[in-house]
Amino acid sequence: MAKALVLNATYEPLCVVPVRRAVVLVLKEKAEVVHATEELLHSERAAFAAPSVIRLTYFVKVPLRARAALNRRAVFARDGHRCQYCGASAENIDHVVPRSRGGEHVWENVVAACRPCNTRKEDRLLHEVGLSLRRKPSAPKELTWIVVSVGSVHPHWQPYLAAGALSA
């Protein structure tokens, strides 16, 4: 099902909703269309170009967000499916400080890794095996998580996401 990106009144991306929900917001004048696609949505009386990006006409105060759920798919998305030790295609997730050595299962201690690095490292610390991280792992921003859950990014969304989410 087609989705639309919802921007706050300030143009910050907020969330992704089904296109029909986006149309309802526009018809209720709670949002305006920023970008539309060529696809038409038909109602009983009229046809509308399906929006791909809408902007709320009022400002939504975004509450402090919960941390994005930590799972394999989200870690792979954050790390671009690349091993964070050598840059090869990742196949596993690795605990930087192994769990057997007291490492926690948290965003800051979990990275995507290729099989050879994962095998080489085993239950050892980085300096013990001469590996280093290409960048410090951190929790992704909420929007990255939204994009991961949707699975694809419409080209119209990219200018709005580029500022924050996808570089997280």
Ligand SMILES: [Zn+2]
């Ligand atoms: Zn590797």
